[in-house]
Amino acid sequence: MKMIFIWFLAAAAACSGGSSVMKKDPVILSGSASNTNPSGISGSEFKLPYNYNVKLIIKDSTVNNPNDDRRCFYKVFLNKVEAGRSTIGLESQDKHVEFKLENNRHLIKVEKYVLNEKKGSYEKVNNIDQPKPDFIYFDSLNDRILIIELNHKSASGNSGEFTLSFEKK
Amino acid sequence: MKYILLLLIIVFSAECSRKIQFEVEPNNNLNEANEINIKSEVKGKISSASDKDYFTFTTDSEVNVRIEVSALKGINHAFGVFSASGGEGAVIKYVDDARKSSPEKIANLNLPKGKYYIAVSHGERDEKKGDDSAEYILSVYPSDSSVSEIEPNDFFDSAQKIDYGSEITGYFSPAFNKLNQNSKGRYREEDIFYFSVDASEENPAVIDISLSAVKGINSVIEICDADGNSVFTADFAGEGKAESVSGLGLMKSGNYFIRIYSKSMTENSEEKYFFSLKKGDFSPDRELESNDDFGKANPLQDKISGTVSDSKDIDYFFRSSESGRFYSVSVLGKSVKASIFDKSYRKLYSSDNASGSIIFPNIFCDGGYYISVSSKHTSEPQDYTVSISEYEAEKEFETEPNDSIKSAEAVENSVKGYYSYSGDKDYYKINLGSREKIKFKIRGIDDTEMTVSVTDALGYRVKTVSVKGSSEIEFSETIDVSAYLIVEFSGSVSDSDYSIDMIKQR
Numbered sequence: 001m002k003m004i005f006i007w008f009l010a011a012a013a014a015c016s017g018g019s020s021v022m023k024k025d026p027v028i029l030s031g032s033a034s035n036t037n038p039s040g041i042s043g044s045e046f047k048l049p050y051n052y053n054v055k056l057i058i059k060d061s062t063v064n065n066p067n068d069d070r071r072c073f074y075k076v077f078l079n080k081v082e083a084g085r086s087t088i089g090l091e092s093q094d095k096h097v098e099f100k101l102e103n104n105r106h107l108i109k110v111e112k113y114v115l116n117e118k119k120g121s122y123e124k125v126n127n128i129d130q131p132k133p134d135f136i137y138f139d140s141l142n143d144r145i146l147i148i149e150l151n152h153k154s155a156s157g158n159s160g161e162f163t164l165s166f167e168k169k
Numbered sequence: 170m171k172y173i174l175l176l177l178i179i180v181f182s183a184e185c186s187r188k189i190q191f192e193v194e195p196n197n198n199l200n201e202a203n204e205i206n207i208k209s210e211v212k213g214k215i216s217s218a219s220d221k222d223y224f225t226f227t228t229d230s231e232v233n234v235r236i237e238v239s240a241l242k243g244i245n246h247a248f249g250v251f252s253a254s255g256g257e258g259a260v261i262k263y264v265d266d267a268r269k270s271s272p273e274k275i276a277n278l279n280l281p282k283g284k285y286y287i288a289v290s291h292g293e294r295d296e297k298k299g300d301d302s303a304e305y306i307l308s309v310y311p312s313d314s315s316v317s318e319i320e321p322n323d324f325f326d327s328a329q330k331i332d333y334g335s336e337i338t339g340y341f342s343p344a345f346n347k348l349n350q351n352s353k354g355r356y357r358e359e360d361i362f363y364f365s366v367d368a369s370e371e372n373p374a375v376i377d378i379s380l381s382a383v384k385g386i387n388s389v390i391e392i393c394d395a396d397g398n399s400v401f402t403a404d405f406a407g408e409g410k411a412e413s414v415s416g417l418g419l420m421k422s423g424n425y426f427i428r429i430y431s432k433s434m435t436e437n438s439e440e441k442y443f444f445s446l447k448k449g450d451f452s453p454d455r456e457l458e459s460n461d462d463f464g465k466a467n468p469l470q471d472k473i474s475g476t477v478s479d480s481k482d483i484d485y486f487f488r489s490s491e492s493g494r495f496y497s498v499s500v501l502g503k504s505v506k507a508s509i510f511d512k513s514y515r516k517l518y519s520s521d522n523a524s525g526s527i528i529f530p531n532i533f534c535d536g537g538y539y540i541s542v543s544s545k546h547t548s549e550p551q552d553y554t555v556s557i558s559e560y561e562a563e564k565e566f567e568t569e570p571n572d573s574i575k576s577a578e579a580v581e582n583s584v585k586g587y588y589s590y591s592g593d594k595d596y597y598k599i600n601l602g603s604r605e606k607i608k609f610k611i612r613g614i615d616d617t618e619m620t621v622s623v624t625d626a627l628g629y630r631v632k633t634v635s636v637k638g639s640s641e642i643e644f645s646e647t648i649d650v651s652a653y654l655i656v657e658f659s660g661s662v663s664d665s666d667y668s669i670d671m672i673k674q675r
Contacts, residue, residue, distance in 0.1 A: 088649055121622070122629060
């Protein structure tokens with residue numbers, strides 16, 4: 001019964017071209033498949049995939065104090081396999097990572113790493129400081145670029161707010 | 170028991186019956202000098218501040234004598250020895266230890282046939298005051314017949330000749346030589362010897378010198394050329410230890426001087442030193458002292474052996490090198506340290522590998538480089554051998570020094586490197602121009618644990634993997650346009666290489 005409700009939420013987001021899912025709700029996005037267009041141009045309002053069809057963007061809108069604004073990145077696991085990491089930037093900055101995925105349902109999970117300047121290396125932050133939720137299920141499309149935005153509000157309970165949309169032309 | 174008692178009585182009686190002659194005042198000038206004999210003792214007093222007691226004796230032939238004036242409580246006294254022919258102005262030896270209440274003595278003074286005077290007076294230190302109640306005993310005896318040092322041998326013009334293969338026996342006595350006004354060793358008692366050398370730069374004379382240990386003496390051996398310029402100084406061992414010079418190379422013909430002295434101006438009139446000089450054969454495979462600084466570095470081709478006396482002794486070698494070639498330098502020695510310097514004397518590598526084998530596997534230095542070897546031990550001499558192998562440089566090999574972000578070497582697709590010395594780190598810079606995911610394939614080194622870190626553009630580690638032994642591992646990491654690779658090591662330094670391949674992933 002719960003899964004049906006989740007699917008309903010995700011499907012609604014996909015149909016509207018964008019959705020916001022708060023806190024611990026797992027998310028499934030679904031969409032129809034079509035052939036990719038190498039030119040990246042289609043007749044619809046959405047941009048066609050070229051090098052990637054899924055883009056994850058992560059930022060933290062709650063960090064406003066430079067002293068608290070740490071350099072960080074997010075390690076990304078796709079379907080439980082390490083698939084790469086985001087760009088590196090301040091917590092307040094957008095960090096992104098792109099993937100080209102086949103049509104299917106996928107699980108994406110993130111792990112946050114911050115810079116320990118004394119040690120000269122990035123370290124995984126404690127589980128309690130990881131975004132909650134730190135994962136999302138989604139369906140990738142090969143004729144649209146899915147934008148998954150994670151707003152990790154580290155200064156207010158580490159809630160992870162996922163926003164889903166398709167990249168427009 | 171009865172016999173022992175009888176023996177004690179006889180000895181005691183003999184001691185009581187020992188009559189010591191007393192000085193006859195006035196004896197305050199040469200003409201009034203009291204006559205004494207060698208093998209005699211005489212008592213005297215320094216009655217007033219200006220009192221000076223003169224004694225005279227005659228030698229029928231050349232003789233080595235030991236002269237001693239016993240301590241006078243609270244008084245610093247001294248004595249001078251001079252010949253009748255030279256007069257009081259030509260003092261052969263002036264003995265003054267500059268201390269109160271201590272005896273003045275010289276263990277060995279060589280006197281040719283003739284008439285001599287001894288003048289006992291106040292020393293130069295402290296207030297001159299007489300003491301009519303205190304007596305000194307002046308004793309003059311032949312010294313140990315085994316002594317072959319000919320005192321006075323305190324200056325270059327009175328230096329004693331020493332032949333190759335011979336041994337000289339002498340004393341660090343007296344404590345001071347007030348006649349020595351040399352600014353580098355004022356008042357220092359020195360024994361100076363000389364020897365002749367026939368040598369050239371192509372065929373240097375190789376000299377070994379050894380000086381035995383003497384209790385309480387921190388001895389120094391200094392070799393000077395004919396002009397008095399110091400060529401080499403051996404001051405490696407501490408107090409009560411033997412000192413030596415091994416493999417000193419002399420490239421000019423002529424006379425050389427050896428100066429022996431006690432570093433802290435202490436004396437020992439009881440224990441003799443044994444001092445010897447040997448001449449060895451020159452071999453280009455053996456170090457030539459002095460090679461203690463860059464300017465005196467020994468030229469080195471493929472192999473050379475040497476000895477470092479202690480932690481203060483450093484041996485330098487120079488190896489010329491060609492562009493486009495690299496060199497592997499190994500230093501085998503039980504307890505030695507080694508360093509490599511470029512021609513500007515900038516230290517490139519340093520290692521004190523405890524295993525007894527130091528390897529610098531890849532030295533690239535146009536024009537040449539220096540190798541220094543020193544001992545980790547404070548006093549024990551350490552033997553070592555330096556060997557060099559030369560190779561054609563391969564393009565993908567690292568170029569040291571690359572031990573920091575500043576000196577990171579730019580790499581593209583692959584690189585090979587070495588664990589060059591203990592504490593070695595290799596930094597590489599990756600500059601892709603765009604954000605790329607890279608697969609890294611790494612092959613390690615036998616008996617070495619390696620860690621490889623991929624950093625961000627600022628050099629902060631993003632991912633670190635370890636590679637044990639010569640195993641191969643693969644991992645992927647995203648590079649945000651540019652990054653650094655940092656390779657670190659633990660385990661044994663090796664002359665085997667590691668490799669890193671970088672493959673772009675789609």
